[in-house]
Structure formats: structure tokens, C-alpha cells
Amino acid sequence: MAGTTPLYDTYSRTPLRFVRGEGVWLFTESGERYLDFAAGVAVNSLGHAHPHLVEALKAQAEKVWHLSNLYDIPGQESLADRLTKATFADKVFFTNSGAEALECAIKTARRYQYAKGRPERFHIITFEGAFHGRTLATIAAGGQEKYLTGFGPKAPGFDQVPFGDLDALKAAITEATAAILIEPVQGEGGIRPVPNEFLRELRSLCDEHELLLILDEVQCGIGRTGKLFAYEWAGIAPDIMAVAKGIGGGFPLGACLATSEAAFGMVAGTHGSTYGGNPLAMAVGNAVLDVVLADGFLDRVRDVALVFRQALASLKDRFPDVIEEIRGEGLMLGIKARLPSGELLQAMRSEHLLGVPAGENVIRLLPPLNVTAEEAREGLARLERAAEKLRSVSEKKSA
Ligand SMILES: *Cc1c(COP(=O)(O)O)cnc(C)c1O
Numbered sequence: 205m206a207g208t209t210p211l212y213d214t215y216s217r218t219p220l221r222f223v224r225g226e227g228v229w230l231f232t233e234s235g236e237r238y239l240d241f242a243a244g245v246a247v248n249s250l251g252h253a254h255p256h257l258v259e260a261l262k263a264q265a266e267k268v269w270h271l272s273n274l275y276d277i278p279g280q281e282s283l284a285d286r287l288t289k290a291t292f293a294d295k296v297f298f299t300n301s302g303a304e305a306l307e308c309a310i311k312t313a314r315r316y317q318y319a320k321g322r323p324e325r326f327h328i329i330t331f332e333g334a335f336h337g338r339t340l341a342t343i344a345a346g347g348q349e350k351y352l353t354g355f356g357p358k359a360p361g362f363d364q365v366p367f368g369d370l371d372a373l374k375a376a377i378t379e380a381t382a383a384i385l386i387e388p389v390q391g392e393g394g395i396r397p398v399p400n401e402f403l404r405e406l407r408s409l410c411d412e413h414e415l416l417l418i419l420d421e422v423q424c425g426i427g428r429t430g431k432l433f434a435y436e437w438a439g440i441a442p443d444i445m446a447v448a449k450g451i452g453g454g455f456p457l458g459a460c461l462a463t464s465e466a467a468f469g470m471v472a473g474t475h476g477s478t479y480g481g482n483p484l485a486m487a488v489g490n491a492v493l494d495v496v497l498a499d500g501f502l503d504r505v506r507d508v509a510l511v512f513r514q515a516l517a518s519l520k521d522r523f524p525d526v527i528e529e530i531r532g533e534g535l536m537l538g539i540k541a542r543l544p545s546g547e548l549l550q551a552m553r554s555e556h557l558l559g560v561p562a563g564e565n566v567i568r569l570l571p572p573l574n575v576t577a578e579e580a581r582e583g584l585a586r587l588e589r590a591a592e593k594l595r596s597v598s599e600k601k602s603a
């Protein structure tokens with residue numbers, strides 16, 4: 205049955221109408237204020253209407269909006285230069301979204317094997333619970349039935365193994381394998397960090413079998429875990445990495461990063477995007493990096509994250525009938541609920557606190573990276589009131 209709006213009915217939206225944002229706060233049409241720990245699903249990395257980002261976008265808007273990739277774009281050169289200096293990568297391809305960054309990553313890996321004279325190697329191993337986007341290739345990579353059903357045959361070349369299962373992974377490597385693709389912290393799947401030791405194992409398996417290691421840091425990248433990229437915690441480097449969400453701070457922007465070796469097959473004409481690397485997006489991306497790469501910024505992310513994490517652990521101890529487990533790294537936190545997570549999200553919302561649902565009955569807390577300790581405490585106080593309410597409800601139920 206079609207809904208009553210002219211919009212596709214693909215989303216079941218919360219009936220809240222925000223018209224303005226400022227830092228960690230969102231304001232509704234009627235002027236009610238919400239603490240935004242959803243941050244547009246980890247996109248508003250510096251909160252709403254950050255003055256430096258607003259200024260960068262306005263300044264660029266008065267110069268030139270769009271050029272296409274027929275010409276050199278200075279903003280692309282500076283952003284790519286900064287990204288490569290700050291990471292393992294030598295090369296960058298700009299996109300408008302996470303799924304497109306993944307598409308580029310998948311194509312780069314396949315093309316690498318092809319260019320090395322191994323065209324039969326096009327399979328990519330992925331992990332259960334993964335989320336890589338909603339294009340036809342990325343739903344095949346994610347392997348989730350609920351996203352694949354009804355859209356014709358699943359795109360070939362994606363082999364999935366259980367999360368964290370090294371033996372299954374080893375068994376899945378064949379003569380047709382090109383790469384391994386993994387989120388260092390599963391986001392959509394329920395805030396499931398991959399142990400550092402496992403990432404190191406993946407790195408050595410890739411080296412041993414001449415496979416490429418592709419990381420999907422669309423959600424966990426750009427400071428979210430307290431490092432610029434989550435892979436840094438494991439002390440390894442990928443060959444290819446997809447980035448999006450936080451890098452645009454709210455402007456649609458993604459990037460595929462690669463070593464020059466991994467990007468070896470991506471010669472002129474092999475890939476393209478009309479909007480990718482658009483000057484407006486580049487201006488905002490550079491402005492985000494101005495803030496995130498500034499001295500001490502990531503230290504503060506880690507400090508606030510620690511306070512947050514400890515307070516959440518104590519909430520869990522005090523409300524064991526509401527909170528089953530606290531998960532995550534840095535400011536990419538998950539609350540696994542004891543009761544249906546929708547009830548917790550609803551109770552949070554009635555305290556004017558926003559979070560994001562995820563798999564495994566988890567609520568994600570993804571506050572802006574520049575959230576202050578005071579704002580974090582305000583969020584925790586609201587969460588506590590929400591848990592309090594739910595506990596009294598569950599006590600009434602059992603009474
Ligand atoms: C959001 C997300 C994507 C998809 O990004 P879009 O911009 O929605 O295409 C891919 N991978 C991960 C890990 C994500 O969180």
C-alpha cells in the first residue's frame with residue numbers, strides 16, 4: 205500500500221521536523237531542542253552549522269560550484285594531498301557517498317588483479333553483519349538478505365564468512381579471490397569492533413595470498429574511534445580504503461584511498477563520476493580536515509570518549525534490566541538493550557536525546573566529535589532518565 209506522501213515509502217521516518225541545528229543541538233519547527241547523538245548517522249562530525257564549515261561553503265559558493273573532472277580542481281589536489289599525507293594511501297578518488305566509495309574500492313581491487321594478469325581473481329570476501337551501502341554491488345558485498353530480496357540475482361563475486369571466524373575465512377580463500385573487505389568497526393551491524401589481532405591476521409593472509417585488504421571506514425573513519433582512521437589502532441595498513449560520512453561533515457562527500465600499487469589498474473578511462481570531487485564538497489572536506497587534524501583535536505575526542513564510556517558502563521551496572529552491554533570505540537558507541545531497542549530509542553527521544561538504531565538490538569550513540577564533556581554529561585543524564593522510566597515500566601509489568 206502506497207503511503208500518503210509523494211516520497212518513496214522506503215523509510216519509516218520518525219515524525220520529527222528539524223529546521224535548524226547548532227553544534228550538538230537540533231531545533232524543531234516549534235522550537236523544541238534535541239540533543240543530537242545521531243549526528244545524521246555519524247555524518248555531522250563537527251555538529252551542526254560549524255562556523256568554519258559554513259564559512260568554507262559560503263566562500264566557495266561565491267566562486268564556482270561545479271566544473272566536472274574535465275579540468276584540474278585545486279580543492280581536490282589539496283584534499284587528496286592532505287589525505288595521503290595523513291594515511292597509508294598514495295592515491296585518492298573522490299565520490300559523493302559511501303556506497304560509491306565502496307564501488308570504487310571494489311573496482312580498484314578487481315582491476316588490480318586483472319592488470320596483474322589474473323582476471324579470474326575477482327571475488328571479494330566479506331563478513332556477516334557487514335554493511336557497505338545500497339547499490340547492487342554493495343548489497344551483494346553486505347550479503348544481508350533483507351537488502352537483497354527482490355532485486356534480481358545477487359551480483360556475483362562476493363563470498364561471505366561469519367564475523368571473526370578465521371578458519372572460515374582461510375577456507376574461503378581460493379584462486380578466484382581478489383581481496384578481503386571489512387569494516388574495522390561494524391556500524392549498521394551493531395557496533396561490533398573487529399579485534400586488532402584479527403585485523404593483523406587479515407593483513408598477513410592478504411600478503412601471503414597476494415590479496416588486497418580493503419577497509420570500509422565510511423562510518424568509523426575521520427576521528428570517530430579517536431584515531432583519524434580505525435586501522436591505526438591495529439598498527440596495520442590496508443591497500444584500499446573507503447571513506448565518506450564524517451569527511452563531509454554533512455556535505456555529500458566520499459573518497460576511495462589506495463596505495464599506488466593497488467591503484468595500478470585504474471588508468472585513464474577506467475572510472476569516473478560527474479559530481480565526485482566537486483569544488484563545494486572539496487571546500488567542506490578541507491575545512492573538516494582543518495579542524496580534525498588540528499593539534500590536540502583527536503586527544504580531546506579520546507578524552508571525552510573515555511568519560512562517556514565509563515559513565516555508560518556505570519549506567520549498565522545500575523540498569524541491568526534495560527542495558528545488556530556497552531560496545532564500541534571512541535565516540536562510536538553502542539548500547540545493546542535488554543528490552544526491544546526501539547523502546548529505549550523511544551524513551552530517549554522523549555527525553556529529547558537522539559540515537560541511531562543498529563543490528564543486534566543495539567542503539568548507536570554517535571555524537572559530533574567536538575562534543576564537550578558537559579554536553580556528554582547532559583546526554584548521559586537524559587539517557588539515565590530514559591532508563592529510569594523503562595525500569596519503572598518493566599517493574600510494573602512484572603508486578
Ligand atoms: C553508511 C555506510 C555506507 C554507505 O554509505 P552511503 O553514503 O549511504 O552510500 C557504507 N559502509 C558503511 C560502513 C556505512 O556506515
